[in-house]
Amino acid sequence: xxxxxxxxxxxxxxxxxxxxxxxxxxxxxxxxxxxxxxxxxxxxxxxxxxxxxxxxxxxxxxxxxxxxxxxxxxxxxxxxxxxxxxxxxxxxxxxxxxxxxxxxxxxxxxxxxxxxxxxxxxxxxxxxxxxxxxxxxxxxxxxxxxxxxxxxxxxxxxxxxxxxxxxxxxxxxxxxxxxxxxxxxxxxxxxxxxxxxxxxxxxxxxxxxxxxxxxxxxxxxxxxxxxxxxxxxxxxxxxxxxxxxxxxxxxxxxxxxxxxxxxxxxxxxxxxxxxxxxxxxxxxxxxxxxxxxxxxxxxxxxxxxxxxxxxxxxxxxxxxxxxxxxxxxxxxxxxxxxxxxxxxxxxxxxxxxxxxxxxxxxxxxxxxxxxxxxxxxxxxxxxxxxxxxxxxxxxxxxxxxxxxxxxxxxxxxxxxxxxxxxxxxxxxxxxxxxxxxxxxxxxxxxxxxxxxxxxxxxxxxxxxxxxxxxxxxxxxxxxxxxxxxxxxxxxxxxxxxxxxxxxxxxxxxxxxxxxxxxxxxxxxxxxxxxxxxxxxxxxxxxxxxxxxxxxxxxxxxxxxxxxxxxxxxxxxxxxx
Amino acid sequence: xxxxxxxxxxxxxxxxxxxxxxxxxxxxxxxxxxxxxxxxxxxxxxxxxxxxxxxxxxxxxxxxxxxxxxxxxxxxxxxxxxxxxxxxxxxxxxxxxxxxxxxx
Numbered sequence: 001x002x003x004x005x006x007x008x009x010x011x012x013x014x015x016x017x018x019x020x021x022x023x024x025x026x027x028x029x030x031x032x033x034x035x036x037x038x039x040x041x042x043x044x045x046x047x048x049x050x051x052x053x054x055x056x057x058x059x060x061x062x063x064x065x066x067x068x069x070x071x072x073x074x075x076x077x078x079x080x081x082x083x084x085x086x087x088x089x090x091x092x093x094x095x096x097x098x099x100x101x102x103x104x105x106x107x108x109x110x111x112x113x114x115x116x117x118x119x120x121x122x123x124x125x126x127x128x129x130x131x132x133x134x135x136x137x138x139x140x141x142x143x144x145x146x147x148x149x150x151x152x153x154x155x156x157x158x159x160x161x162x163x164x165x166x167x168x169x170x171x172x173x174x175x176x177x178x179x180x181x182x183x184x185x186x187x188x189x190x191x192x193x194x195x196x197x198x199x200x201x202x203x204x205x206x207x208x209x210x211x212x213x214x215x216x217x218x219x220x221x222x223x224x225x226x227x228x229x230x231x232x233x234x235x236x237x238x239x240x241x242x243x244x245x246x247x248x249x250x251x252x253x254x255x256x257x258x259x260x261x262x263x264x265x266x267x268x269x270x271x272x273x274x275x276x277x278x279x280x281x282x283x284x285x286x287x288x289x290x291x292x293x294x295x296x297x298x299x300x301x302x303x304x305x306x307x308x309x310x311x312x313x314x315x316x317x318x319x320x321x322x323x324x325x326x327x328x329x330x331x332x333x334x335x336x337x338x339x340x341x342x343x344x345x346x347x348x349x350x351x352x353x354x355x356x357x358x359x360x361x362x363x364x365x366x367x368x369x370x371x372x373x374x375x376x377x378x379x380x381x382x383x384x385x386x387x388x389x390x391x392x393x394x395x396x397x398x399x400x401x402x403x404x405x406x407x408x409x410x411x412x413x414x415x416x417x418x419x420x421x422x423x424x425x426x427x428x429x430x431x432x433x434x435x436x437x438x439x440x441x442x443x444x445x446x447x448x449x450x451x452x453x454x455x456x457x458x459x460x461x462x463x464x465x466x467x468x469x470x471x472x473x474x475x476x477x478x479x480x481x482x483x484x485x486x487x488x489x490x491x492x493x494x495x496x497x498x499x500x501x502x503x504x505x506x507x508x509x510x511x512x513x514x515x516x517x518x519x520x521x522x523x524x525x526x527x528x529x530x531x532x533x534x535x536x537x538x539x540x541x542x543x544x545x546x547x548x549x550x551x552x553x554x555x556x557x558x559x560x561x562x563x564x565x566x567x568x569x570x571x572x573x574x575x576x
Numbered sequence: 577x578x579x580x581x582x583x584x585x586x587x588x589x590x591x592x593x594x595x596x597x598x599x600x601x602x603x604x605x606x607x608x609x610x611x612x613x614x615x616x617x618x619x620x621x622x623x624x625x626x627x628x629x630x631x632x633x634x635x636x637x638x639x640x641x642x643x644x645x646x647x648x649x650x651x652x653x654x655x656x657x658x659x660x661x662x663x664x665x666x667x668x669x670x671x672x673x674x675x676x677x678x679x680x
Contacts, residue, residue: 434612445611
């Protein structure tokens with residue numbers, strides 16, 4: 001009874017607060033498509049993975065600001081338990097209630113002001129399968145719409161829960177993970193009356209899929225295979241029928257452009273990750289450009305049909321996904337643009353109408369896999385190749401100059417804040433055979449070591465830049481690369497959760513550090529801000545480690561070497 | 577069901593599983609397995625620490641421990657390969673690990 005009363009109060013408060021739609025007539029009206037379309041105007045909530053479809057990771061709240069952030073303190077914490085590989089998800093917040101998922105897709109609804117548990121849901125997963133998976137059991141987020149919370153599972157299911165009670169509404173099996181190994185680790189995206197989610201798939205000899213399911217029934221509306229061999233253009237870009245084991249997952253959520261009814265979604269690298277071709281158009285393990293891997297896709301939201309695309313890395317031999325990275329919707333000089341960072345460190349600026357190139361700029365310092373990417377055409381200039389045996393000093397590393405946790409854009413400062421890693425790799429490339437029976441196994445194609453550039457250890461920085469030109473305003477250096485989201489706010493703040501365990505707050509205009517607090521474990525996931533009962537909160541997840549930060553424990557010594565890999569906490573801050 | 581079947585079909589490829597017929601073949605398979613799968617976590621072919629998994633070269637673990645770890649894995653750390661690899665292949669992986677030497 002108490003939780004319903006609290007929810008009703010929250011809804012009433014939201015209604016009286018103005019600027020938000022009237023109280024919903026039914027559960028399905030809670031977080032409507034219309035509300036999601038205008039989430040950027042709703043500063044009190046955090047309604048989708050990157051805050052709104054604009055993908056800004058920006059909060060319009062100002063109660064916590066550059067002048068008073070020094071008074072920020074822990075308001076409450078939540079420990080979900082069973083947190084293998086820490087917490088990696090982006091929390092969401094609706095009407096003063098915080099929702100988030102931990103490892104094993106365990107979902108919680110918490111009172112945003114006190115942390116009091118309103119409900120929890122622990123799905124029964126195929127534990128035997130999870131024991132065989134490499135990337136298990138991390139979960140990177142949830143979606144909310146039409147009165148329901150949606151979560152993907154590593155055993156290939158998508159589940160809908162009643163956002164008031166946590167009771168299961170539907171549970172659908174979309175992928176035969178027991179055979180293909182891949183499941184869902186990334187967050188879904190709620191669009192109109194659908195939920196969109198993409199599979200893993202870049203490291204396995206299978207083919208990824210993007211699913212759209214009916215939000216109310218779980219019935220599949222459409223599915224899109226990034227490697228759709230029924231399209232001659234796609235099939236012809238994979239020599240020797242290598243498309244059959246080509247990878248092409250779509251594991252991180254994209255976004256939605258309501259004006260054109262377009263879903264923007266990035267795809268992963270092809271499999272195997274590395275290749276031994278001297279002439280990649282004719283030989284090697286997968287001759288050709290390998291459509292549509294390492295690509296940005298624009299899909300019709302209603303049908304899943306491909307409208308247009310740009311393949312950021314044709315014939316990717318470095319694991320430079322386009323599945324990572326936000327789709328930052330910028331309006332500049334009368335043009336509607338999309339800014340999308342690729343894992344290679346190159347940031348692509350597109351026309352929203354057709355994905356034509358407006359600009360390409362580079363975020364990382366150490367890069368030699370190509371001489372450049374043409375800022376006018378997006379073409380790779382002076383690309384390198386890999387041969388069987390040793391290939392040393394390739395920069396950046398396959399762990400990515402750009403990681404999957406999103407950066408943030410502040411429309412008030414006009415700056416885009418992005419964590420960047422400086423690392424290189426040594427490869428020993430080998431000719432390998434894909435294994436798909438009895439269960440798909442990783443299909444990497446090389447032994448490797450990750451190194452730092454120029455004899456250093458790998459390091460990281462968070463840069464504030466113009467998102468369209470790439471012009472640098474300031475840069476903050478970190479010992480270990482940041483593998484967590486950044487958050488920026490209308491209070492002229494930039495929050496950076498680092499890998500050592502510190503949560504930092506900076507002046508978003510100058511980069512001056514204003515406050516920091518130690519969360520006791522590295523950060524490898526999301527950070528949001530929301531309002532509950534008239535008060536602003538900042539919520540961040542902690543717990544070691546994401547795949548690309550696991551090596552920190554060997555590289556940097558303390559405190560990294562002492563971080564537990566089976567604990568996670570949600571820490572929520574407010575002004576004293 | 578139709579969706580599930582179509583996804584399954586896309587994953588089905590004629591390439592056989594690790595079909596080891598002899599120790600020599602199994603040793604060749606072991607290298608393939610390591611280059612394709614194990615090396616994702618055990619960097620430098622198992623020669624260095626720094627990835628997700630530990631260094632394997634000169635491991636002080638006994639044979640029984642390593643064989644069991646390959647078969648059963650460890651929750652949240654290492655996948656279990658007992659259902660994917662046969663005994664000859666797992667033994668070959670052990671030989672691969674024991675034969676690891678430093679590289680220049």
